[in-house]
Amino acid sequence: MIRFDNVAVSCTNIETSKAWYMKMFDFKPGYSTYLPDIGADFLVLKRDDLKVELISQKGSRRSETADLVPPAHVSVAYIIAIVFSSDDLEADTAALEAKGAVFVWKNLQLSDDGLKSSMLRDPDGNMVNVLQYPS
Numbered sequence: 775m776i777r778f779d780n781v782a783v784s785c786t787n788i789e790t791s792k793a794w795y796m797k798m799f800d801f802k803p804g805y806s807t808y809l810p811d812i813g814a815d816f817l818v819l820k821r822d823d824l825k826v827e828l829i830s831q832k833g834s835r836r837s838e839t840a841d842l843v844p845p846a847h848v849s850v851a852y853i854i855a856i857v858f859s860s861d862d863l864e865a866d867t868a869a870l871e872a873k874g875a876v877f878v879w880k881n882l883q884l885s886d887d888g889l890k891s892s893m894l895r896d897p898d899g900n901m902v903n904v905l906q907y908p909s
């Protein structure tokens with residue numbers, strides 16, 4: 775049976791990205807290896823049942839999509855963001871801010887029914903969204 779495993783994120787520096795995801799979201803290092811066929815370092819970060827895969831080749835460069843500013847980010851077909859959810863977005867946003875997160879926006883109401891979001895960027899400009907669904 776096929777099941778979902780992780781979200782893969784290409785990064786320019788695996789150690790920088792590892793430190794950021796560990797600091798911001800309390801991930802722990804898991805499986806890591808070197809992939810000789812593509813010349814890349816590979817690391818899986820884990821937290822509970824979540825996994826984020828980091829992969830980095832020597833000479834990697836930042837994506838052209840990394841600097842798109844919402845709402846322009848939805849005008850290009852690519853994976854828009856890694857999305858987490860929160861039961862208390864204001865408290866979790868404040869905790870991320872205390873850890874040094876750089877936000878695109880904080881505690882923004884996205885819809886009339888109360889969907890809220892705080893959007894931040896990882897070290898390579900990939901967007902990470904934290905949603906609070908209406909109750």
